[in-house]
Each structure stands twice: as structure tokens, then as C-alpha cells.
Amino acid sequence: MKLLWKLLRSHLSVAQTVGFALAGVVGMTVVLTALQAYRDVMPIFRAPDSFVRGDYLVLSKRVGTLQTFGLGSGGFNEEELRDLRKQLFVREVGAFVPADYRVKGSVSAGGVGFSTYLFFESVPDRFLDVETETWRFDPAQREIPIVIPRNYLNLYNFGFARSQGLPQISEGLFRRVTLDVELSGAGRSEHFRGRIVGLSNRLNTILVPESFIRWSNERFGGGSGAKDPLRVIVETDGPADERLAAYLSSRGYEAEGEAPDDGRAARFVRLAASAVAAVGLVFSIMSFYLLLLSIFLLLQKNSRKLETLSLLGYRPGRIALPYVALTLGLNLAVWCGALLLLWAIRSRYLPLLETMQEGYTPSGVGLALLCGLVLALLLTALNAAAIRRRIGRLGAGKE
Structure with a gap:
């Protein structure tokens, strides 16, 4: 391994390696920050006293002409209450008596x-x-x-x-x-x-x-005797669920205070986090191709050495090992750098979130750590597969 590395690293470009590392750190930092910021912000939306919280909705039916003339009850019958309780976004339903x-x-x-x-x-x-x-x-x-x-x-x-x-x-x-x-x-x-x-x-x-x-x-x-309730109170998973607004509209139900509109803020946060994460993934893909291009150039410069090693009996997987190790090390370094930047960014916005809600508790960073590690290993695996394939073709004299 050491002899192979000394033989093959002679044409390694420091500038290209640094360029990959910077692009990789930027991309992974954007992805992890978007994920972690979304998880840190959502507890504010889900808090019982949140200014954007709408877990409890008071529903009634629209008053029609029949009700105006005293015809028809306008209440919720048992079938309608059962249908309301069956909805996936509904936790509990209670009737006003x-x-x-x-x-x-x-x-x-x-x-x-x-x-x-x-x-x-x-x-x-x-x-x-x-x-x-x-x-x-x-x-x-x-x-x-x-x-x-x-x-x-x-x-x-x-x-x-x-x-x-x-x-x-x-x-x-x-x-x-x-x-x-x-x-x-x-x-x-x-x-x-x-x-x-x-x-x-x-x-x-x-x-x-x-x-x-x-x-x-x-x-x-x-x-x-018992009458159908004219109003019901519904505990939901939150008005951010688009299915809730669609269900109320299809059934002709009205929510007091137009609480479902409060979910636009939560939907905007989810959309913004997704857009930011998508930009981060673009940077990560660019860094992946930059590293792959750098290694392919290095392989091309070392093509004669690779052919000689193949003639000496070295298998393509053995020859590719130093390059795979280099890729793994760089991706893990990018992951560590992104975590440091995530910690710095998070330390700036958490105090602001704490002022928005009494007793605020941020989400853990375990999911962000795991996603970063998975992304680093995935990029390494893709690079390793491409490197082995390239070395195999060089060793066979196809290029």
C-alpha cells in the first residue's frame, strides 16, 4: 500500500484537491444546515402556545337556505363524525353540547x-x-x-x-x-x-x-333527546397538512378563525428548507465530479505505471486502493469540516429561536450527523466504482 502510494502520488495536484474539498464542504454544509435548521424550527410550530400553531380547530357547517327557514338540522351526524375521526391527520374529535x-x-x-x-x-x-x-x-x-x-x-x-x-x-x-x-x-x-x-x-x-x-x-x-352537534372541535396534526384544507373544502365545513391558513408559514419553512438542501446537493454533486475528474487526470498521467503494475500481477482493485483511500479521507474531512460549520451556524440562530418560545428545546443533531456520514460514504462508493472501472480499462490497454 505504501509503495503503491509513493509510486502513484507523484502527479497529485494540491490545488485540485483543495478545490474539491472547498466545494464539498460548502455543499455538505448547506445540506446539513438546511436539514438541522428545519428540525430546530419545527418545535416552535408544534408548541401548544405557538403563534403559528393550529392543532385545535372548531368546525361547523355552512348555514344554508334550509337552516334559515328552520328546515334541516345543520349538525354533524354520526356518519360524518366517524368519517372525520378516520382521517389520518385527525387525532381526536369532540362535540360541543x-x-x-x-x-x-x-x-x-x-x-x-x-x-x-x-x-x-x-x-x-x-x-x-x-x-x-x-x-x-x-x-x-x-x-x-x-x-x-x-x-x-x-x-x-x-x-x-x-x-x-x-x-x-x-x-x-x-x-x-x-x-x-x-x-x-x-x-x-x-x-x-x-x-x-x-x-x-x-x-x-x-x-x-x-x-x-x-x-x-x-x-x-x-x-x-340527543341532537346532532352543530359544532365540533378537532385536534389535528397541525394545519400545515394540505390534506386538512382539502378535506374541509370538499365537505363544506368551516373552521373558526381560518386556522388552516396558519399552516402557510410551516409550508413555507418546509419549502425553503427543501430549496436550500437542493442547492447544497448541487454543490455536493459538483464536488463529486471535481474529485472524480482530478483522479481521472491523475490516472491518465500514471497510465504507463498502471500498465506496468498490471503486468507485474497487481489486480485493478489493489491498484485502485490508494485512490479509494484518498477519496475516503477527503470525503470524511469534508464531513468533519461541514459539521464544524454547522455547529458555528447553529450557535448563531439558536439564541434567536429561544427568544421566540419559552422553554424552547432544540432538536438533536444525530440525524444531521448520520445524513452527512451517509452522503460522504455514498460519494466515496461512487468514486471507488468509477476508479476501479477506469483502472481496469487502462490495465487492459483499452485507453
């Missing part, structure tokens, strides 16, 4: 009284974004825990209170407000105490526990 009776709420503050009709709904507890230990109802205590949308408080503070000359209310004080709730229906009318236990950013409705809805519908409802 409305109160089937009249609700009136009253509150007094600073000598001023407010009274208005309300509506109650419930959803399965797993879909709540409010953690509370008091989310239960006991008929003996006559107290109803209530979760309202946070934007209700914002509308009061920044709209109604300002226009009426009333004081603004902090979130802590708002949670201490007690409502006098009157439920009436089925020939009954009873008073309860309502207590606000949380503010929801996810659901734009007045929520009460499922146990209370079931109990109160039996007591005050019309007794017409």
Missing part, C-alpha cells in the same frame, strides 16, 4: 347592575386550554364553574368600559366576579351562583362542565 334551556346572568358592581341572556356549552375536558382543579359540578352546592373567552374581557376593558366611563377590570379581579345565574325551562326556574374559573384563548364560547350540561339538560331541557 349546548344548553337546551334559557340562561340569564346578572352581576352587580359598584352599585351598577348588569343583566343579560347567556348561552352555555361544554366540550370534553381534554380540549380545554385552562387548568383548574374546580372544573366539576355538584348539584348540592348550586355553584357553576364557568370558563369564558379571554377576548370577552378585552372587549369590556378596551371597548365597553371606555365608552361608558366604567373602570377596567384586571384578570385576577375578573375571576373573583360572581354571577347570579337563572336557568329556566320545562316549567322550572332556579337560581345558581356562577363563578369564573378561567379564561380561554382557544374556544370562543361560554364553557361549563359536561356533568353540569348533562344534569341541567335533563332538568330544564325540552326533553327532545
Whole structure:
């Protein structure tokens, strides 16, 4: 091996070798950085509190003419719910259950009284974004825990209170407000105490526990039996899935807040990462051909020596071994150089990502390391095959 290397390295061009190494490092760095940056950014999209997250969608059907005249339910029947649950991008489906009776709420503050009709709904507890230990109802205590949308408080503070000359209310004080709730229906009318236990950013409705809805519908409802839900909440794999938007459009379903459009940001990140990786692959292919061309020129310059070695009984694989070792060493050096540059680039953008999400945890670099190594070994294997073939043809006197 050493004697063969000393014999064959005399015409090795340092400039060509350095050129290959630089092109290879640039190409592999671009590929690995695109892959790793995509993996580091996606946790921000998938976080429950992400500004581009849309895992929970509230779906309803478009209101048509029949519903306007009181014909047709406009709800989701069992077959439609089963079909929704079967979709690969859907994790879970929950139905909104409305109160089937009249609700009136009253509150007094600073000598001023407010009274208005309300509506109650419930959803399965797993879909709540409010953690509370008091989310239960006991008929003996006559107290109803209530979760309202946070934007209700914002509308009061920044709209109604300002226009009426009333004081603004902090979130802590708002949670201490007690409502006098009157439920009436089925020939009954009873008073309860309502207590606000949380503010929801996810659901734009007045929520009460499922146990209370079931109990109160039996007591005050019309007794017409179970009805098809008019709205459902869906936990998905994220609105970035193009299949979701297509499914909603084909079924005529509407999503509150147009959440599926938030997935455009995630799709843009995926597209940008793919484009950058493609540019890196182009550089890697260019470096592969540059190294192959350099070795072919070296083989051509050493053609007489190669023919002599073949006549002395050296097999093409043995003669090619020094060149393959050179190729492997250069590709591994390119891999190491790309990893160093990846570490430097990553150390610059990770602090920025950490400021975008509290408790942010970046993805590991194991996949990038493995992909870089696989790319280096693949290029080495292709070079080795081409070198052996070239040496075989030179040894046979075909060129």
C-alpha cells in the first residue's frame, strides 16, 4: 500500500484537491444546515402556545337556505363524525353540547347592575386550554364553574368600559366576579351562583362542565333527546397538512378563525428548507465530479505505471486502493469540516429561536450527523466504482 502510494502520488495536484474539498464542504454544509435548521424550527410550530400553531380547530357547517327557514338540522351526524375521526391527520374529535334551556346572568358592581341572556356549552375536558382543579359540578352546592373567552374581557376593558366611563377590570379581579345565574325551562326556574374559573384563548364560547350540561339538560331541557352537534372541535396534526384544507373544502365545513391558513408559514419553512438542501446537493454533486475528474487526470498521467503494475500481477482493485483511500479521507474531512460549520451556524440562530418560545428545546443533531456520514460514504462508493472501472480499462490497454 505504501509503495503503491509513493509510486502513484507523484502527479497529485494540491490545488485540485483543495478545490474539491472547498466545494464539498460548502455543499455538505448547506445540506446539513438546511436539514438541522428545519428540525430546530419545527418545535416552535408544534408548541401548544405557538403563534403559528393550529392543532385545535372548531368546525361547523355552512348555514344554508334550509337552516334559515328552520328546515334541516345543520349538525354533524354520526356518519360524518366517524368519517372525520378516520382521517389520518385527525387525532381526536369532540362535540360541543349546548344548553337546551334559557340562561340569564346578572352581576352587580359598584352599585351598577348588569343583566343579560347567556348561552352555555361544554366540550370534553381534554380540549380545554385552562387548568383548574374546580372544573366539576355538584348539584348540592348550586355553584357553576364557568370558563369564558379571554377576548370577552378585552372587549369590556378596551371597548365597553371606555365608552361608558366604567373602570377596567384586571384578570385576577375578573375571576373573583360572581354571577347570579337563572336557568329556566320545562316549567322550572332556579337560581345558581356562577363563578369564573378561567379564561380561554382557544374556544370562543361560554364553557361549563359536561356533568353540569348533562344534569341541567335533563332538568330544564325540552326533553327532545340527543341532537346532532352543530359544532365540533378537532385536534389535528397541525394545519400545515394540505390534506386538512382539502378535506374541509370538499365537505363544506368551516373552521373558526381560518386556522388552516396558519399552516402557510410551516409550508413555507418546509419549502425553503427543501430549496436550500437542493442547492447544497448541487454543490455536493459538483464536488463529486471535481474529485472524480482530478483522479481521472491523475490516472491518465500514471497510465504507463498502471500498465506496468498490471503486468507485474497487481489486480485493478489493489491498484485502485490508494485512490479509494484518498477519496475516503477527503470525503470524511469534508464531513468533519461541514459539521464544524454547522455547529458555528447553529450557535448563531439558536439564541434567536429561544427568544421566540419559552422553554424552547432544540432538536438533536444525530440525524444531521448520520445524513452527512451517509452522503460522504455514498460519494466515496461512487468514486471507488468509477476508479476501479477506469483502472481496469487502462490495465487492459483499452485507453
